[in-house]
Amino acid sequence: MVQNLGYLKETPSQTAGPYVHIGLTPNFGGISGVYERDLGSSMVNEKTLGERITVTGRVIDGAGAPLRDALIEIWQADAAGLYNSPSEMRGAADPNFTGWGRCPTSAEDGTFVFETVKPGRIPFKDGRLMAPHITFWIVARGINIGLQTRLYFPDEAAANAEDPLLQRIEHRHRAETLVAGGRAPNYHFDIHLQGEKETVFLDI
Amino acid sequence: MSDTENRRPETGAFFQRDRDWHPPAFAPGYKTSVLRSPRKALLSLDNTISEITGPVFGHSILGELDNDLIHNFAKPGESAIGERIIVHGRVLDERGRPVAGALLEFWQANAGGRYRHKKESYLAALDPNFGGCGRTITDENGSYVFRTIRPGAYPWPNGVNDWRPAHIHFSVFGHGFAQRLITQMYFEGDPMIWKCPIVGTIADARAIEQLIAPLDWANTIPMDARAYKFDIVLRGRRSTFFENRPEGN
Ligand SMILES: [Fe+3]
Numbered sequence: 001m002v003q004n005l006g007y008l009k010e011t012p013s014q015t016a017g018p019y020v021h022i023g024l025t026p027n028f029g030g031i032s033g034v035y036e037r038d039l040g041s042s043m044v045n046e047k048t049l050g051e052r053i054t055v056t057g058r059v060i061d062g063a064g065a066p067l068r069d070a071l072i073e074i075w076q077a078d079a080a081g082l083y084n085s086p087s088e089m090r091g092a093a094d095p096n097f098t099g100w101g102r103c104p105t106s107a108e109d110g111t112f113v114f115e116t117v118k119p120g121r122i123p124f125k126d127g128r129l130m131a132p133h134i135t136f137w138i139v140a141r142g143i144n145i146g147l148q149t150r151l152y153f154p155d156e157a158a159a160n161a162e163d164p165l166l167q168r169i170e171h172r173h174r175a176e177t178l179v180a181g182g183r184a185p186n187y188h189f190d191i192h193l194q195g196e197k198e199t200v201f202l203d204i
Numbered sequence: 205m206s207d208t209e210n211r212r213p214e215t216g217a218f219f220q221r222d223r224d225w226h227p228p229a230f231a232p233g234y235k236t237s238v239l240r241s242p243r244k245a246l247l248s249l250d251n252t253i254s255e256i257t258g259p260v261f262g263h264s265i266l267g268e269l270d271n272d273l274i275h276n277f278a279k280p281g282e283s284a285i286g287e288r289i290i291v292h293g294r295v296l297d298e299r300g301r302p303v304a305g306a307l308l309e310f311w312q313a314n315a316g317g318r319y320r321h322k323k324e325s326y327l328a329a330l331d332p333n334f335g336g337c338g339r340t341i342t343d344e345n346g347s348y349v350f351r352t353i354r355p356g357a358y359p360w361p362n363g364v365n366d367w368r369p370a371h372i373h374f375s376v377f378g379h380g381f382a383q384r385l386i387t388q389m390y391f392e393g394d395p396m397i398w399k400c401p402i403v404g405t406i407a408d409a410r411a412i413e414q415l416i417a418p419l420d421w422a423n424t425i426p427m428d429a430r431a432y433k434f435d436i437v438l439r440g441r442r443s444t445f446f447e448n449r450p451e452g453n
Contacts, residue, residue: 145227
């Protein structure tokens with residue numbers, strides 16, 4: 001026998017289910033009066049630094065239909081490439097930018113919308129710069145563990161070409177699933193759960 | 205931004221997730237997962253600053269009744285119907301260290317198994333005094349507590365006769381976005397846990413047991429509420445000794 005490392009196991013994930021709105025966006029879900037407003041519904045204010053952008057999109061299932069009951073969260077750096085997080089050691093992020101947003105997909109057509117700013121570049125662990133990107137996290141009924149992916153920008157071809165994560169993707173057409181459509185300031189990002197256009201999801 | 209500000213922030217990358225401990229994306233016993241599961245391999249990458257960092261929430265977001273589901277939707281002087289319970293526990297990381305300042309959000313059906321949601325069609329009655337959502341933030345020891353009623357079991361369209369065991373949904377933020385987790389808590393002694401296709405997406409019985417809260421008799425409040433204890437474990441951080449960064453970085 002050897003000593004016990006004593007590590008615990010991570011709590012296993014379970015689906016967010018069809019009623020995720022009750023817990024995470026109750027005002028959107030029709031439960032008013034408990035929380036003043038839904039958390040993550042606004043990332044910017046009038047003093048936020050940087051280029052304002054809008055990201056819209058959908059989450060599309062294996063039959064080609066958009067999910068109308070999904071919930072998306074995004075996490076990103078500010079315009080200078082700094083995160084509004086206690087674990088950010090490189091400097092103070094813009095206090096007028098949360099970096100985190102939460103949006104349910106619409107019950108009518110399944111779209112999500114984030115009003116945010118274009119993030120700056122962030123170093124990879126070896127010091128190379130990553131291309132500007134936004135982390136996406138998707139939960140819904142039928143999704144057993146939150147799906148993580150990244151949005152990259154279509155007008156950052158040079159930065160994308162040297163991005164360490166994009167470079168790790170073996171097939172070029174797969175890497176393209178992480179690059180949004182549209183152009184500044186209105187980007188469009190569809191996330192495909194399955195099929196020919198299946199988005200690259202991350203174990204990170 | 206939070207009570208954790210006085211501590212030295214942790215900046216290590218997180219332990220790799222044990223994907224065999226979690227349910228797989230594709231689990232045909234849970235039919236909705238069939239069309240909503242990625243089929244290609246995930247791209248594995250060590251954490252970058254984008255995953256090591258994460259949003260942290262301060263107590264200023266919390267209202268006085270946010271951790272009291274018996275009263276936070278009820279009319280003044282009234283309360284939700286059902287068995288009164290206290291749910292409490294700690295949020296730890298895989299190294300057993302408390303996660304202070306973790307935001308927990310929870311939601312559940314009422315005592316009859318009915319959710320307050322426009323898409324809900326179960327014939328059980330709504331409770332006019334029960335909304336079904338709450339939230340809290342862990343203290344310096346990673347501890348949390350909230351008060352609610354024990355949710356009812358409910359049927360759902362999957363198989364012809366599938367029922368969900370009584371459960372409370374939990375959403376958890378740690379300190380890094382890579383720790384983001386949604387899960388469900390079940391109740392000790394409920395025979396329906398082992399019949400549920402959603403529970404059954406988890407392969408390892410020991411992992412399922414990690415989701416079952418024991419009755420905590422010692423913390424029961426006499427003549428008031430029984431207690432259940434539910435500890436949550438988030439991904440742990442690697443120590444940052446001898447990281448392979450370029451010199452001077
Ligand atoms: Fe449920």
